[in-house]
Amino acid sequence: MMNADLNTPVTVRAGEELPVDRLTGYLHRQLPDFQGQVTVEQFPDGYSNLTYLIRLGDNELVLRRPPFGNKVASAHDMGREYRMLSRLSKVFPAAPQPDLFCDDMDILGAPFYLMERRRGLILRKKIPRDITIDAVMARRMSCSLIDHLAALHAVDYQAAGLADMGKPDGYVERQVTGWTKRYSQAQTSVVPAMENVAKWLNGNMPKEAGVSVIHNDYKYDNVMFDHTDLTKIVAVLDWEMATIGDPLMDLGTSLGYWVQATDPEALQQAAFGPTAIPGSLTRQELIDRYQEQTGVEILDPIFYYCFGLFKLAVIVQQIYARFARGNTSDARFAHLNQLVSLLGMQAERTLQSGTI
Numbered sequence: 001m002m003n004a005d006l007n008t009p010v011t012v013r014a015g016e017e018l019p020v021d022r023l024t025g026y027l028h029r030q031l032p033d034f035q036g037q038v039t040v041e042q043f044p045d046g047y048s049n050l051t052y053l054i055r056l057g058d059n060e061l062v063l064r065r066p067p068f069g070n071k072v073a074s075a076h077d078m079g080r081e082y083r084m085l086s087r088l089s090k091v092f093p094a095a096p097q098p099d100l101f102c103d104d105m106d107i108l109g110a111p112f113y114l115m116e117r118r119r120g121l122i123l124r125k126k127i128p129r130d131i132t133i134d135a136v137m138a139r140r141m142s143c144s145l146i147d148h149l150a151a152l153h154a155v156d157y158q159a160a161g162l163a164d165m166g167k168p169d170g171y172v173e174r175q176v177t178g179w180t181k182r183y184s185q186a187q188t189s190v191v192p193a194m195e196n197v198a199k200w201l202n203g204n205m206p207k208e209a210g211v212s213v214i215h216n217d218y219k220y221d222n223v224m225f226d227h228t229d230l231t232k233i234v235a236v237l238d239w240e241m242a243t244i245g246d247p248l249m250d251l252g253t254s255l256g257y258w259v260q261a262t263d264p265e266a267l268q269q270a271a272f273g274p275t276a277i278p279g280s281l282t283r284q285e286l287i288d289r290y291q292e293q294t295g296v297e298i299l300d301p302i303f304y305y306c307f308g309l310f311k312l313a314v315i316v317q318q319i320y321a322r323f324a325r326g327n328t329s330d331a332r333f334a335h336l337n338q339l340v341s342l343l344g345m346q347a348e349r350t351l352q353s354g355t356i
Helices: 020-030 078-088 136-152 172-187 192-203 249-257 267-270 285-293 301-324 336-353
Strands: 038-042 050-056 059-065 098-102 113-117 210-215 225-226 227-234 243-244
Touching: 020 038, 020 050, 020 098, 059 078, 078 098, 078 113, 136 225, 136 227, 136 249, 136 285, 172 192, 172 249, 172 285, 172 301, 192 301, 192 336, 210 249, 243 249, 249 285, 249 301, 267 336, 285 301, 301 336
Parallel strands: none
Antiparallel strands: 038 050, 050 059, 059 113, 098 113, 210 243, 225 227
């Protein structure tokens, strides 16, 4: 059964174990004040970079490393993620503080970094039994989520020393053409809806809407809520795709994850978070709230939503391709091709209906 609180570590999955002896020696050398026995557990349910809880005596750290069998090195740049967090955490309190980066392949066989552990509640679609989210709370959580995204986009990225973390000029075009290329490279079968949406996106790109720090994977299970106040976000996690670019493309990614109560049942079953429970904002209400918080007028909401769906489908296809090509045996990936089709069809329906 899926663990709804993703901040509870479990036994490391088979095939994703870390060499504890080598890691122990490295940590004792690099962190002489943190002595004691090293134990390793894993945070469950992630599909991309792997995240572990490292206990070093009485101390706890979180370790991030690329997935085993990874063939897309640019999508799992640990050094870049470490640099982003090192600077951003100083000006955006929800970003965890990283502690140590290692590119010595003799330690884990891949670059990795360690960061502080934060405690709180991470939600996916299934809500823990001891958590009650009524309609009022669902709305407040929705507002908090989108408000934090707006706050991230308001960060002065130049003052924070982040200007070198992205190339904002031509960002929209690079994203559309880039994700189209990635889909082609990861494709394992023909999905007509994906082909149609890719063609539409390439022919209907809007002008750049601005420049900001963008997370690029902002959704419920990448934020951590305060256990005692579910309207308070205590951490934003998984910064592997963060960059400097168009904030509305970032919003589009979040909209792509946002399944609402009026969506087809199959899409609701595949939701990445409790976005459709009574009281939750709709996608249009998320857009309205974002506009209120930022003062930015969104003229092409259908483009951004369909881009978000397409991008998400490509990410899922890349993961499925690793399984289909024998680069991983993780059984969780075996049917992800069905989700690719589902997301493509949702984007195609949106283009046909003209509403999000």
